[in-house]
Structure formats: structure tokens, C-alpha cells
Amino acid sequence: MDIVIFEEVSKTYRMGDVDVAALRDVSFAIPQGAFTSLVGPSGSGKTTALNLIGCLDQPSQGVVTVAGRPISGMGRREGAIFRGQTLGFVFQDFNLLPVLTVFENVEYPLLMIRNVPKSQRKPAVDRVLAAVAMEDQAGKYPSQLSGGQKQRVAIARALVGNPALVLADEPTANLDGNTAHKVVELMKSMRDEFGTTFVFSTHDPRIMDQAEVTIHLEDGRLVPGSDSVKGGPS
Ligand SMILES: Nc1ncnc2c1ncn2[C@@H]1O[C@H](COP(=O)(O)OP(=O)(O)O)[C@@H](O)[C@H]1O
Numbered sequence: 574m575d576i577v578i579f580e581e582v583s584k585t586y587r588m589g590d591v592d593v594a595a596l597r598d599v600s601f602a603i604p605q606g607a608f609t610s611l612v613g614p615s616g617s618g619k620t621t622a623l624n625l626i627g628c629l630d631q632p633s634q635g636v637v638t639v640a641g642r643p644i645s646g647m648g649r650r651e652g653a654i655f656r657g658q659t660l661g662f663v664f665q666d667f668n669l670l671p672v673l674t675v676f677e678n679v680e681y682p683l684l685m686i687r688n689v690p691k692s693q694r695k696p697a698v699d700r701v702l703a704a705v706a707m708e709d710q711a712g713k714y715p716s717q718l719s720g721g722q723k724q725r726v727a728i729a730r731a732l733v734g735n736p737a738l739v740l741a742d743e744p745t746a747n748l749d750g751n752t753a754h755k756v757v758e759l760m761k762s763m764r765d766e767f768g769t770t771f772v773f774s775t776h777d778p779r780i781m782d783q784a785e786v787t788i789h790l791e792d793g794r795l796v797p798g799s800d801s802v803k804g805g806p807s
């Protein structure tokens with residue numbers, strides 16, 4: 574099954590009197606469980622594509638289907654519920670809340686979106702913190718962590734609700750090469766353990782090589798032949 578389908582998708586932003594075409598007639602599919610990278614130079618449309626997959630924006634033309642549901646026509650509230658149940662997000666700058674501990678940061682999505690009782694929250698948080706090898710840092714605050722540790726916490730937070738799909742916009746951009754490599758390895762092992770589909774944008778060639786499916790954008794267009802499947806789960 575394909576968890577993400579783009580059919581002739583275009584996205585145009587209006588900037589004053591000018592139309593900016595961020596995506597132009599883009600079609601691709603991402604199989605469930607595929608470790609997928611969205612690559613291309615700055616301004617090529619990567620963030621726009623992730624925002625559409627994340628139901629944070631609507632296409633100007635074409636159809637985006639996520640986990641079997643067309644995102645067009647989803648109301649604001651419906652979109653929020655769908656996001657909460659199906660998606661996890663990992664951001665470039667980690668987006669951890671500084672006043673919360675590691676444990677509380679990871680617990681946060683369970684408090685905000687789902688009605689998960691406390692007796693279920695703790696094992697869920699412990700499980701994902703252990704998965705990213707941060708269980709012994711649970712009481713620390715983000716300011717006490719390295720960049721790589723913060724990104725591991727952000728990945729744990731994205732995974733805690735057991736989403737089918739995790740979206741990561743340049744998750745390694747603020748990490749050194751070695752740490753970036755480890756974060757990508759971690760996401761891949763999370764995929765193997767939980768069956769989560771990861772879609773991440775990057776323009777780091779060392780990270781791109783790790784992907785099983787590569788979607789290559791340039792100037793808002795899909796580069797032909799780029800959505801190739803390189804092994805991975807079937
Ligand atoms: N909210 C917006 N308003 C106007 N133009 C935008 C907006 N978001 C993105 N763009 C434009 O769309 C194009 C693609 O941007 P983006 O998706 O952010 O690319 P990338 O993530 O690959 O750097 C760029 O030309 C950018 O300036």
C-alpha cells in the first residue's frame with residue numbers, strides 16, 4: 574500500500590502581485606514503510622511537499638492522499654485530529670520546550686491530542702526514550718543536552734503516539750556529520766522496530782544515500798526517474 578500519493582500536484586503561493594510556483598505538476602507515491610528522502614536544492618519545494626503531506630497546507634491543483642485519505646476538503650478540526658492520530662513531526666531546530674524535562678517533552682503530544690491516561694503515558698514515554706537511548710536522561714532539560722541528544726528526544730516525541738508516518742524537515746541540518754549519520758541510523762532502526770514510514774527532506778548527500786526511496790525536486794518539478802525504489806521492505 575502507498576501511504577502517500579501525489580497526483581499532478583501543484584502549489585502556488587501568492588506574494589503581493591506575483592505568483593510563486595512552489596510545486597509544479599508533481600506525481601509520486603511512497604510505499605508504506607519506505608525510508609524516503611525528499612531531496613533538492615534550497616527553494617526546490619521540499620518543505621512545501623512536507624507541509625502538504627502533513628495536512629498543514631492544501632494543494633492549488635491535484636490530489637494529495639495520505640494514509641488512504643485525500644487531504645483536500647478536510648476541515649481544520651478534522652485535519653488536526655488526523656494529524657494527531659496519524660502523523661509525527663521532527664523539526665530542523667528540534668522545537669523542544671525548554672521548561673519541560675526530556676520526559677515531559679516526549680509526553681506532551683499524548684497530553685495535547687490524545688486522551689491517554691497517566692497509567693498508559695509513562696510506559697509509552699519510557700519505551701520510546703529507551704528506543705532512542707535517552708532513558709537515563711529523562712529528568713534533564715533541553716539546555717543540558719547536546720544537539721544530537723535533542724534530536725533524539727524530538728524523534729522520541731514524534732514516535733510516542735505510534736504514528737504511521739513521521740515527517741522530518743531537514744532533521745540533520747543542525748547536526749555535525751557524525752551525529753547526523755547516527756540520527757538517520759536511528760530513524761531507520763525505528764522504522765524496522767515500529768514499521769513507521771519516515772519521510773525526510775535533506776540536501777546533505779551523506780544522508781540522501783541512506784534512503785530507499787528518493788524523491789528529487791528541482792524548481793518545484795520532479796526530476797524524472799528520481800522516485801526510484803532501492804530495496805527496503807516489501
Ligand atoms: N508561504 C510562502 N509564501 C510565498 N512563497 C513561498 C512560501 N513558502 C515557500 N515559498 C516559495 O516556494 C518555493 C519553494 O519553497 P520551499 O518549499 O520552502 O523549498 P525548500 O524547502 O526546498 O527550500 C520557494 O521559491 C519559496 O520562496
Ligand SMILES: [Mg+2]
Binds near residue numbers: 619620621742
Ligand atoms: Mg525547506
